[in-house]
Amino acid sequence: MAHVVKIVTSNPGKWEELYTMLSSRGLDCIWIRERVRELQSEDLAEIVLASGIEAYEKWGGGVLLEDSGLFVTALGGFPGPYSAYVFRTIGVKGLLKLMEGVQDREAWFKSAICYISPDGSQSIFTGEVKGILAAEPRGTGGFGFDPIFIPAEGDGRTFAQMTVGEKNLYSHRARAVQKLLKHLGLTG
Protein backbone atom coordinates (compact mmCIF):
# COMPACT_ATOMS: atom_id res chain seq x y z
CA MET A 1 0.00 0.00 0.00
CA ALA A 2 1.55 3.27 -1.15
CA HIS A 3 1.22 6.23 1.14
CA VAL A 4 1.83 9.79 0.06
CA VAL A 5 2.62 12.16 2.88
CA LYS A 6 2.36 15.92 2.38
CA ILE A 7 4.86 17.46 4.76
CA VAL A 8 3.89 21.07 5.49
CA THR A 9 6.77 23.16 6.82
CA SER A 10 8.69 26.29 5.87
CA ASN A 11 11.78 24.94 7.66
CA PRO A 12 14.25 23.11 5.38
CA GLY A 13 15.97 21.40 8.34
CA LYS A 14 12.69 19.96 9.55
CA TRP A 15 11.79 18.78 6.04
CA GLU A 16 15.20 17.08 5.72
CA GLU A 17 14.81 15.14 8.95
CA LEU A 18 11.22 14.09 8.30
CA TYR A 19 11.91 13.18 4.66
CA THR A 20 14.94 11.05 5.61
CA MET A 21 12.96 9.00 8.10
CA LEU A 22 9.74 8.61 6.15
CA SER A 23 11.20 7.92 2.70
CA SER A 24 13.45 5.19 4.14
CA ARG A 25 10.26 3.32 5.05
CA GLY A 26 8.92 3.56 1.54
CA LEU A 27 6.66 6.57 1.99
CA ASP A 28 6.38 9.03 -0.89
CA CYS A 29 6.90 12.51 0.53
CA ILE A 30 5.80 15.82 -0.92
CA TRP A 31 7.17 19.07 0.52
CA ILE A 32 4.56 21.78 0.88
CA ARG A 33 6.90 24.63 1.76
CA GLU A 34 4.31 26.91 3.31
CA ARG A 35 3.51 28.46 6.64
CA VAL A 36 0.26 27.54 8.38
CA ARG A 37 -1.22 29.64 11.16
CA GLU A 38 -0.22 28.48 14.63
CA LEU A 39 -2.04 28.94 17.92
CA GLN A 40 -0.48 30.34 21.06
CA SER A 41 -0.49 27.51 23.56
CA GLU A 42 1.89 25.79 25.93
CA ASP A 43 0.71 22.44 24.54
CA LEU A 44 2.46 21.46 21.29
CA ALA A 45 -0.25 18.88 20.51
CA GLU A 46 -2.95 21.55 20.65
CA ILE A 47 -0.93 23.86 18.38
CA VAL A 48 -0.18 21.24 15.76
CA LEU A 49 -3.71 19.85 15.70
CA ALA A 50 -5.21 23.29 14.97
CA SER A 51 -2.63 23.89 12.22
CA GLY A 52 -3.21 20.40 10.87
CA ILE A 53 -6.93 21.07 10.47
CA GLU A 54 -6.16 24.26 8.51
CA ALA A 55 -3.68 22.37 6.35
CA TYR A 56 -6.20 19.59 5.68
CA GLU A 57 -8.74 22.17 4.53
CA LYS A 58 -6.16 23.63 2.13
CA TRP A 59 -4.30 20.59 0.82
CA GLY A 60 -6.53 17.62 1.64
CA GLY A 61 -5.72 14.27 3.23
CA GLY A 62 -2.25 12.97 3.93
CA VAL A 63 -0.95 16.20 5.47
CA LEU A 64 1.71 15.98 8.15
CA LEU A 65 2.77 18.89 10.38
CA GLU A 66 5.30 18.93 13.17
CA ASP A 67 5.85 21.43 15.96
CA SER A 68 8.65 21.30 18.46
CA GLY A 69 10.28 23.27 21.20
CA LEU A 70 13.07 23.35 23.73
CA PHE A 71 11.79 23.29 27.31
CA VAL A 72 14.39 24.40 29.88
CA THR A 73 13.50 23.13 33.34
CA ALA A 74 15.14 25.96 35.32
CA LEU A 75 13.36 28.56 33.16
CA GLY A 76 9.84 27.22 33.76
CA GLY A 77 9.79 25.55 30.36
CA PHE A 78 10.92 28.64 28.42
CA PRO A 79 11.25 28.99 25.45
CA GLY A 80 8.92 26.02 24.88
CA PRO A 81 6.45 26.42 22.00
CA TYR A 82 7.91 29.84 21.15
CA SER A 83 11.41 28.48 20.52
CA ALA A 84 11.51 29.62 16.89
CA TYR A 85 10.55 33.19 17.86
CA VAL A 86 13.01 33.24 20.76
CA PHE A 87 15.73 31.88 18.46
CA ARG A 88 15.04 34.71 15.98
CA THR A 89 15.13 37.43 18.63
CA ILE A 90 17.48 36.76 21.57
CA GLY A 91 19.00 33.64 19.99
CA VAL A 92 21.39 31.09 21.43
CA LYS A 93 23.37 33.92 23.03
CA GLY A 94 20.33 35.20 24.91
CA LEU A 95 19.35 31.75 26.14
CA LEU A 96 22.91 31.10 27.40
CA LYS A 97 22.85 34.49 29.15
CA LEU A 98 19.65 33.48 30.98
CA MET A 99 21.45 30.31 32.12
CA GLU A 100 24.51 32.11 33.51
CA GLY A 101 25.04 30.99 37.10
CA VAL A 102 22.19 28.47 36.90
CA GLN A 103 23.25 25.03 38.18
CA ASP A 104 20.37 23.00 36.76
CA ARG A 105 20.99 22.83 33.00
CA GLU A 106 18.38 20.16 32.26
CA ALA A 107 16.32 20.68 29.11
CA TRP A 108 13.89 18.70 27.00
CA PHE A 109 13.26 18.87 23.31
CA LYS A 110 9.64 17.97 22.61
CA SER A 111 7.89 17.26 19.34
CA ALA A 112 4.29 16.79 18.28
CA ILE A 113 3.24 15.53 14.87
CA CYS A 114 -0.28 15.87 13.46
CA TYR A 115 -1.14 13.52 10.63
CA ILE A 116 -4.50 13.71 8.92
CA SER A 117 -5.12 10.69 6.76
CA PRO A 118 -6.73 10.66 3.31
CA ASP A 119 -10.07 9.81 4.98
CA GLY A 120 -9.74 12.81 7.34
CA SER A 121 -8.96 11.04 10.60
CA GLN A 122 -6.69 13.04 12.87
CA SER A 123 -3.79 11.55 14.82
CA ILE A 124 -1.23 13.15 17.11
CA PHE A 125 2.14 11.58 17.97
CA THR A 126 4.58 13.02 20.47
CA GLY A 127 8.21 12.43 21.30
CA GLU A 128 10.75 13.93 23.64
CA VAL A 129 14.41 13.73 24.51
CA LYS A 130 16.16 14.78 27.69
CA GLY A 131 19.49 16.55 27.66
CA ILE A 132 21.57 19.35 29.08
CA LEU A 133 22.44 22.76 27.74
CA ALA A 134 26.04 23.17 26.61
CA ALA A 135 28.08 26.11 27.94
CA GLU A 136 28.88 27.24 24.39
CA PRO A 137 27.38 26.46 20.96
CA ARG A 138 29.08 23.63 19.08
CA GLY A 139 28.45 22.34 15.56
CA THR A 140 26.76 23.61 12.43
CA GLY A 141 24.16 20.92 11.70
CA GLY A 142 20.50 20.83 12.63
CA PHE A 143 18.72 24.12 13.28
CA GLY A 144 17.48 26.38 16.07
CA PHE A 145 18.90 25.55 19.49
CA ASP A 146 20.59 22.32 18.31
CA PRO A 147 24.13 23.76 18.85
CA ILE A 148 23.57 23.94 22.62
CA PHE A 149 21.57 20.74 23.21
CA ILE A 150 23.47 17.63 24.36
CA PRO A 151 21.16 14.58 24.50
CA ALA A 152 21.60 12.56 27.71
CA GLU A 153 21.86 9.28 25.79
CA GLY A 154 24.51 10.52 23.37
CA ASP A 155 28.29 10.74 23.50
CA GLY A 156 28.55 14.37 24.61
CA ARG A 157 28.11 15.95 21.19
CA THR A 158 25.37 18.48 20.57
CA PHE A 159 22.61 17.81 18.04
CA ALA A 160 24.37 20.30 15.72
CA GLN A 161 27.51 18.13 15.75
CA MET A 162 25.60 15.11 14.42
CA THR A 163 24.60 14.10 10.93
CA VAL A 164 20.87 13.94 10.20
CA GLY A 165 21.10 10.16 10.55
CA GLU A 166 22.77 10.39 13.96
CA LYS A 167 20.32 12.99 15.24
CA ASN A 168 17.50 10.74 14.08
CA LEU A 169 18.70 8.03 16.49
CA TYR A 170 17.95 10.18 19.52
CA SER A 171 15.71 13.04 18.65
CA HIS A 172 12.27 14.02 19.93
CA ARG A 173 11.16 14.36 16.30
CA ALA A 174 12.38 10.86 15.41
CA ARG A 175 10.50 9.44 18.37
CA ALA A 176 7.27 11.05 17.25
CA VAL A 177 7.91 9.75 13.72
CA GLN A 178 8.41 6.21 15.06
CA LYS A 179 4.93 6.35 16.57
CA LEU A 180 3.50 7.57 13.27
CA LEU A 181 5.23 4.75 11.38
CA LYS A 182 3.81 2.21 13.82
CA HIS A 183 0.35 3.71 13.33
CA LEU A 184 0.79 3.31 9.57
CA GLY A 185 1.94 -0.29 10.00
CA LEU A 186 5.43 0.49 8.71
CA THR A 187 7.65 -0.68 11.55
CA GLY A 188 9.25 -3.98 12.53
Added chain:
Amino acid sequence: MAHVVKIVTSNPGKWEELYTMLSSRGLDCIWIRERVRELQSEDLAEIVLASGIEAYEKWGGGVLLEDSGLFVTALGGFPGPYSAYVFRTIGVKGLLKLMEGVQDREAWFKSAICYISPDGSQSIFTGEVKGILAAEPRGTGGFGFDPIFIPAEGDGRTFAQMTVGEKNLYSHRARAVQKLLKHLGLTG
Protein backbone atom coordinates in the same frame (compact mmCIF):
# COMPACT_ATOMS: atom_id res chain seq x y z
CA MET B 1 -27.16 56.21 21.70
CA ALA B 2 -26.28 53.56 24.27
CA HIS B 3 -23.40 51.26 23.46
CA VAL B 4 -22.78 48.01 25.28
CA VAL B 5 -19.24 46.75 25.00
CA LYS B 6 -18.39 43.15 25.84
CA ILE B 7 -14.80 43.16 27.04
CA VAL B 8 -13.29 39.70 26.61
CA THR B 9 -10.22 39.14 28.77
CA SER B 10 -9.05 36.79 31.51
CA ASN B 11 -6.75 39.51 32.87
CA PRO B 12 -8.28 41.58 35.72
CA GLY B 13 -5.74 44.40 35.26
CA LYS B 14 -6.63 44.78 31.63
CA TRP B 15 -10.35 44.75 32.42
CA GLU B 16 -9.82 47.45 35.05
CA GLU B 17 -7.99 49.78 32.67
CA LEU B 18 -10.42 49.28 29.79
CA TYR B 19 -13.48 49.57 32.03
CA THR B 20 -12.21 52.81 33.62
CA MET B 21 -11.72 54.50 30.26
CA LEU B 22 -14.83 53.24 28.50
CA SER B 23 -17.32 53.66 31.32
CA SER B 24 -16.18 57.27 31.88
CA ARG B 25 -17.44 58.00 28.37
CA GLY B 26 -20.85 56.53 29.11
CA LEU B 27 -20.32 53.08 27.65
CA ASP B 28 -21.92 50.14 29.40
CA CYS B 29 -19.27 47.49 29.86
CA ILE B 30 -19.73 43.77 30.39
CA TRP B 31 -16.79 41.64 31.48
CA ILE B 32 -16.58 38.29 29.70
CA ARG B 33 -13.84 36.76 31.80
CA GLU B 34 -12.78 34.09 29.33
CA ARG B 35 -9.78 33.10 27.26
CA VAL B 36 -10.03 33.15 23.50
CA ARG B 37 -7.58 31.28 21.29
CA GLU B 38 -4.70 33.46 20.08
CA LEU B 39 -2.56 33.08 16.98
CA GLN B 40 1.21 33.05 16.98
CA SER B 41 2.25 36.16 15.07
CA GLU B 42 4.59 39.11 15.46
CA ASP B 43 1.72 41.39 14.50
CA LEU B 44 -0.61 42.23 17.39
CA ALA B 45 -3.32 43.42 15.00
CA GLU B 46 -3.38 40.05 13.25
CA ILE B 47 -3.56 38.20 16.58
CA VAL B 48 -6.38 40.28 18.00
CA LEU B 49 -8.43 40.25 14.79
CA ALA B 50 -8.39 36.43 14.65
CA SER B 51 -9.37 36.23 18.32
CA GLY B 52 -12.03 38.89 17.80
CA ILE B 53 -13.66 36.84 15.06
CA GLU B 54 -13.81 33.81 17.37
CA ALA B 55 -15.26 35.96 20.15
CA TYR B 56 -17.89 37.41 17.81
CA GLU B 57 -18.97 33.90 16.83
CA LYS B 58 -19.34 33.01 20.51
CA TRP B 59 -20.77 36.14 22.08
CA GLY B 60 -22.09 38.19 19.17
CA GLY B 61 -21.67 41.87 18.32
CA GLY B 62 -20.11 44.47 20.60
CA VAL B 63 -17.10 42.35 21.57
CA LEU B 64 -13.84 44.09 22.37
CA LEU B 65 -10.47 42.34 22.72
CA GLU B 66 -7.09 43.81 23.39
CA ASP B 67 -3.64 42.34 22.95
CA SER B 68 -0.43 44.02 23.97
CA GLY B 69 3.25 43.42 24.34
CA LEU B 70 6.56 44.90 25.40
CA PHE B 71 8.99 45.25 22.48
CA VAL B 72 12.60 45.74 23.57
CA THR B 73 14.65 47.31 20.78
CA ALA B 74 18.02 45.77 21.73
CA LEU B 75 16.42 42.30 21.90
CA GLY B 76 14.97 42.37 18.39
CA GLY B 77 11.51 43.14 19.73
CA PHE B 78 11.50 40.33 22.32
CA PRO B 79 9.28 39.47 24.19
CA GLY B 80 6.74 41.22 21.93
CA PRO B 81 3.46 39.33 21.42
CA TYR B 82 4.62 36.59 23.80
CA SER B 83 5.06 38.95 26.75
CA ALA B 84 2.50 37.17 28.93
CA TYR B 85 4.21 33.79 28.40
CA VAL B 86 7.68 35.27 28.97
CA PHE B 87 6.42 36.99 32.12
CA ARG B 88 5.08 33.65 33.42
CA THR B 89 8.33 31.79 32.71
CA ILE B 90 11.51 33.89 33.01
CA GLY B 91 9.69 36.92 34.43
CA VAL B 92 10.96 40.42 35.14
CA LYS B 93 14.15 38.91 36.57
CA GLY B 94 14.91 37.05 33.33
CA LEU B 95 14.26 40.09 31.17
CA LEU B 96 16.57 42.22 33.33
CA LYS B 97 19.25 39.52 33.10
CA LEU B 98 19.04 39.66 29.31
CA MET B 99 19.58 43.44 29.54
CA GLU B 100 22.69 43.21 31.75
CA GLY B 101 25.48 45.18 30.11
CA VAL B 102 23.20 46.39 27.31
CA GLN B 103 23.46 50.15 26.80
CA ASP B 104 20.33 50.67 24.70
CA ARG B 105 17.40 50.25 27.11
CA GLU B 106 14.70 51.55 24.77
CA ALA B 107 11.42 49.65 24.78
CA TRP B 108 7.91 50.12 23.43
CA PHE B 109 4.63 48.94 24.82
CA LYS B 110 2.24 48.28 21.96
CA SER B 111 -1.49 47.60 22.04
CA ALA B 112 -4.04 46.48 19.48
CA ILE B 113 -7.78 46.51 20.08
CA CYS B 114 -10.30 44.63 17.97
CA TYR B 115 -13.88 45.83 18.19
CA ILE B 116 -16.64 44.06 16.32
CA SER B 117 -19.80 46.12 16.27
CA PRO B 118 -23.34 44.81 16.67
CA ASP B 119 -23.66 44.71 12.86
CA GLY B 120 -20.49 42.63 12.58
CA SER B 121 -18.09 45.22 11.18
CA GLN B 122 -14.51 44.73 12.33
CA SER B 123 -12.21 47.55 13.44
CA ILE B 124 -8.64 47.52 14.71
CA PHE B 125 -7.11 50.34 16.75
CA THR B 126 -3.48 50.47 17.80
CA GLY B 127 -1.49 52.49 20.29
CA GLU B 128 2.09 52.59 21.49
CA VAL B 129 4.26 54.29 24.06
CA LYS B 130 8.03 54.63 24.12
CA GLY B 131 10.04 54.23 27.27
CA ILE B 132 13.11 52.77 28.87
CA LEU B 133 13.61 49.70 30.99
CA ALA B 134 14.34 50.39 34.66
CA ALA B 135 17.35 48.75 36.30
CA GLU B 136 15.16 47.25 39.03
CA PRO B 137 11.40 46.67 39.36
CA ARG B 138 9.51 49.46 41.14
CA GLY B 139 5.84 49.63 42.16
CA THR B 140 3.01 47.18 42.63
CA GLY B 141 0.33 48.52 40.28
CA GLY B 142 -0.48 47.46 36.76
CA PHE B 143 0.51 43.98 35.61
CA GLY B 144 3.15 42.10 33.64
CA PHE B 145 6.28 44.10 32.90
CA ASP B 146 4.84 47.39 34.22
CA PRO B 147 7.30 47.47 37.19
CA ILE B 148 10.25 47.94 34.82
CA PHE B 149 8.73 50.22 32.17
CA ILE B 150 9.35 53.98 32.51
CA PRO B 151 7.39 55.93 29.88
CA ALA B 152 9.50 58.63 28.17
CA GLU B 153 6.81 61.26 28.67
CA GLY B 154 6.36 60.59 32.38
CA ASP B 155 8.13 61.79 35.51
CA GLY B 156 10.49 58.85 35.90
CA ARG B 157 8.04 56.53 37.64
CA THR B 158 7.32 53.08 36.23
CA PHE B 159 3.81 52.14 35.08
CA ALA B 160 3.53 50.02 38.25
CA GLN B 161 4.08 53.14 40.40
CA MET B 162 1.07 54.90 38.87
CA THR B 163 -2.63 54.69 39.59
CA VAL B 164 -4.84 53.33 36.84
CA GLY B 165 -5.84 56.90 36.05
CA GLU B 166 -2.23 58.05 35.73
CA LYS B 167 -1.24 55.08 33.59
CA ASN B 168 -4.22 55.83 31.36
CA LEU B 169 -2.70 59.23 30.55
CA TYR B 170 0.29 57.69 28.82
CA SER B 171 -0.32 54.10 28.02
CA HIS B 172 -0.33 52.24 24.71
CA ARG B 173 -3.68 50.72 25.70
CA ALA B 174 -5.20 54.15 26.43
CA ARG B 175 -4.04 55.42 23.04
CA ALA B 176 -5.74 52.53 21.28
CA VAL B 177 -8.88 53.19 23.34
CA GLN B 178 -8.84 56.88 22.33
CA LYS B 179 -9.02 55.82 18.69
CA LEU B 180 -11.90 53.47 19.43
CA LEU B 181 -13.77 56.25 21.25
CA LYS B 182 -13.26 58.57 18.28
CA HIS B 183 -14.58 55.84 15.97
CA LEU B 184 -17.67 55.56 18.18
CA GLY B 185 -18.14 59.33 18.14
CA LEU B 186 -17.47 59.60 21.88
CA THR B 187 -14.60 62.11 22.01
CA GLY B 188 -14.30 65.87 22.07
